[in-house]
Amino acid sequence: MSKRIEVNDLNVYYDKFLAVEGVSIEIEPRSVTAFIGPSGCGKSTFLRTLNRMHEVIPGAHVTGHVFIDGDDLYAPGVDPVLVRREVGMVFQRANPFPTMSVRDNVLAGVKLNNVRLPKRDADDLVEKSLVNANLWNEVKDRLGAPGSSLSGGQQQRLCIARAIAVQPDVLLMDEPCSALDPISTLAIEDLIHELKSEYTIVIVTHNMQQATRVSDKTAFFNIAGTGKPGHLIEFDDTTTIFSNPKVKATEDYVSGRFG
Amino acid sequence: MTQYVAPRPGSSGARRLVGGPRPSDRIFRGLSYGSAALIMVILAGVAVFLIIKAAPAIAASWSTGDLASGTTAGYANFWAYSGPLIWGTLWMSFIGLLIGAPVAVGIALFISHYAPRSLAGILGYLVDLLAAVPSIIFGLWGIAVIRPYLLPFSHFLTEYLGWFPPFGGQVSTTGSTVLAGAVVLGVMVLPIITSITREIFLQTPRLHEEAALALGATKWETVRLAVFPYARSGMVSAILLGLGRALGETMAIALIISPSIVFSVALLTENQNSQTIAANIAVNFPESNDLPRAGLIGTGLMLFVISFAVNFAARWIVGRTGGSAKERRSRKIAPPSDAASILTLDVAASPLEALEPRGSSAHPEGQEPSIPELRD
Numbered sequence: 100m101s102k103r104i105e106v107n108d109l110n111v112y113y114d115k116f117l118a119v120e121g122v123s124i125e126i127e128p129r130s131v132t133a134f135i136g137p138s139g140c141g142k143s144t145f146l147r148t149l150n151r152m153h154e155v156i157p158g159a160h161v162t163g164h165v166f167i168d169g170d171d172l173y174a175p176g177v178d179p180v181l182v183r184r185e186v187g188m189v190f191q192r193a194n195p196f197p198t199m200s201v202r203d204n205v206l207a208g209v210k211l212n213n214v215r216l217p218k219r220d221a222d223d224l225v226e227k228s229l230v231n232a233n234l235w236n237e238v239k240d241r242l243g244a245p246g247s248s249l250s251g252g253q254q255q256r257l258c259i260a261r262a263i264a265v266q267p268d269v270l271l272m273d274e275p276c277s278a279l280d281p282i283s284t285l286a287i288e289d290l291i292h293e294l295k296s297e298y299t300i301v302i303v304t305h306n307m308q309q310a311t312r313v314s315d316k317t318a319f320f321n322i323a324g325t326g327k328p329g330h331l332i333e334f335d336d337t338t339t340i341f342s343n344p345k346v347k348a349t350e351d352y353v354s355g356r357f358g
Numbered sequence: 359m360t361q362y363v364a365p366r367p368g369s370s371g372a373r374r375l376v377g378g379p380r381p382s383d384r385i386f387r388g389l390s391y392g393s394a395a396l397i398m399v400i401l402a403g404v405a406v407f408l409i410i411k412a413a414p415a416i417a418a419s420w421s422t423g424d425l426a427s428g429t430t431a432g433y434a435n436f437w438a439y440s441g442p443l444i445w446g447t448l449w450m451s452f453i454g455l456l457i458g459a460p461v462a463v464g465i466a467l468f469i470s471h472y473a474p475r476s477l478a479g480i481l482g483y484l485v486d487l488l489a490a491v492p493s494i495i496f497g498l499w500g501i502a503v504i505r506p507y508l509l510p511f512s513h514f515l516t517e518y519l520g521w522f523p524p525f526g527g528q529v530s531t532t533g534s535t536v537l538a539g540a541v542v543l544g545v546m547v548l549p550i551i552t553s554i555t556r557e558i559f560l561q562t563p564r565l566h567e568e569a570a571l572a573l574g575a576t577k578w579e580t581v582r583l584a585v586f587p588y589a590r591s592g593m594v595s596a597i598l599l600g601l602g603r604a605l606g607e608t609m610a611i612a613l614i615i616s617p618s619i620v621f622s623v624a625l626l627t628e629n630q631n632s633q634t635i636a637a638n639i640a641v642n643f644p645e646s647n648d649l650p651r652a653g654l655i656g657t658g659l660m661l662f663v664i665s666f667a668v669n670f671a672a673r674w675i676v677g678r679t680g681g682s683a684k685e686r687r688s689r690k691i692a693p694p695s696d697a698a699s700i701l702t703l704d705v706a707a708s709p710l711e712a713l714e715p716r717g718s719s720a721h722p723e724g725q726e727p728s729i730p731e732l733r734d
């Protein structure tokens with residue numbers, strides 16, 4: 100289930116613009132890794148290369164390698180559609196399918212795999228995914244309601260339920276709480292804690308406290324100036340990054356003296 | 359705020375804040391109100407004209423006098439005459455849409471989601487050009503190209519699917535059939551349906567498309583999960599607009615089919631081709647006497663009514679989605695207060711707003727609760 104991510108010397112381009120340069124990183128299974136850094140340093144860009152979502156943007160491409168348990172995502176012949184079934188993603192803005200019911204939202208990814216689920220199995224999967232997303236109790240009486248009828252925090256947890264229903268190996272989250280109120284944010288942080296036992300989780304966050312609360316390891320990205328590529332500056336245990344970083348820029352950033 | 363504002367030359371220090379509407383505003387308002395009123399007057403005028411001119415034929419006896427001879431011979435009354443024509447109009451338009459609409463939506467989808475950017479631009483331009491081709495040209499094209507081209511296909515259909523009434527009967531030797539007319543109609547409705555659905559497809563929130571892609575959806579699955587549900591009501595109104603175009607089409611049909619005033623579903627025969635109202639008027643009007651002319655105008659009145667009904671149907675479909683959104687909103691105790699759902703509402707705002715600027719806003723969340731089925 101949970102898999103190890105290894106990135107070797109990855110460069111990410113938008114057309115000719117080098118957005119992220121020379122990232123190498125190893126992310127252990129069953130861990131939570133936080134990406135922090137100032138806006139525009141390429142956290143989202145880099146995160147999206149871990150499931151080839153960057154390719155959705157015309158002109159975006161990479162050089163280098165990403166291995167998930169040894170399989171190179173960028174080897175010739177690899178189908179990005181299949182990659183995304185293994186590496187799930189949760190976005191900054193909750194994006195349930197608005198006209199689809201809560202239940203169908205959870206099943207959306209599963210039905211894509213062309214499996215014909217018997218109703219009983221589908222019910223079980225819906226319940227299990229929603230329970231794992233800490234949403235079951237709130238929506239169990241209105242599984243038929245449209246996804247857009249939930250509150251923002253519930254919608255985001257519905258998106259997490261939808262992502263884990265396909266049982267991915269890795270879960271990527273791009274600032275999943277940045278549009279949520281503090282209570283919903285805590286609910287999602289708790290959820291991340293629980294999901295860690297089954298998934299490799301990578302989360303981009305602008306919130307330092309959140310990074311310290313949820314992550315085992317933290318990667319600090321920085322950018323020398325606008326138009327320059329982002330770099331991975333330092334990657335270490337979260338406690339080390341926040342209490343005893345080795346690089347001056349990291350210390351400046353985490354202590355709030357910067358950006 | 360604290361910046362020094364140079365007093366305007368001629369002003370005595372204090373700015374004048376009181377004043378009536380500017381003349382330019384008044385003129386412009388008058389013009390726009392005037393043109394709005396003019397449209398109503400024209401519309402009412404057309405309706406009144408049709409009713410007054412048609413009344414004699416609707417009231418008259420069709421078994422004696424002018425109406426009992428010529429092209430109107432043999433009908434018991436006006437309704438016996440206009441009934442088959444109404445049927446023919448609807449039937450021909452329906453077949454035309456059946457052929458044209460899927461192609462139009464397909465082209466729109468190709469332009470918005472599949473084609474490389476350069477090709478998409480060229481294709482969009484070509485489709486718009488198609489709208490500028492006069493219908494007489496389509497008619498000539500239908501006669502010269504489509505009729506003979508469809509003949510072998512027609513024989514095939516009759517031979518193997520002849521048990522299905524539309525394909526039954528003796529195949530036409532000339533090819534002047536409903537099918538040929540409908541194919542040309544299908545081409546003629548392409549531009550309007552394509553350009554509207556293309557715009558709506560392009561407005562699909564990126565958010566929802568990325569949601570589908572991140573789940574491992576293929577392109578087509580993304581279209582089904584994110585694009586179609588979002589564009590559904592817009593597609594319906596685009597198709598109804600296409601229907602409006604097809605209903606009124608005259609020249610192409612008049613040139614292509616060899617018609618009969620009959621209730622017939624036959625698509626491929628020589629003499630069972632249901633005539634349409636518009637083509638029938640175009641063909642017969644010049645040579646008619648007063649009463650038969652009144653009869654033709656009466657059928658024109660029917661066409662006017664049908665077109666209105668189609669328009670209302672389109673509006674009703676668009677309005678229904680907007681209406682339930684309003685209901686839902688008023689049922690909510692409080693508006694969503696957290697940023698995410700506000701943002702979601704924001705981006706989910708329907709593309710129909712672009713078509714319907716008068717604010718019949720249709721949020722997808724407001725679409726009737728029937729959920730698009732996921733078929734595998």
Ligand SMILES: Nc1ncnc2c1ncn2[C@@H]1O[C@H](COP(=O)(O)OP(=O)(O)O)[C@@H](O)[C@H]1O
Pocket residue numbers: 113118136137138139140141142143144145156326
């Ligand atoms: N779709 C895009 N097209 C072109 N450039 C982009 C696109 N998205 C992001 N960028 C650029 O890539 C850089 C990194 O952006 P991003 O990954 O969004 O940063 P972060 O998530 O750390 O705020 C920025 O300079 C940004 O302008």
Ligand SMILES: [Mg+2]
Pocket residue numbers: 142143144
């Ligand atoms: Mg970002």
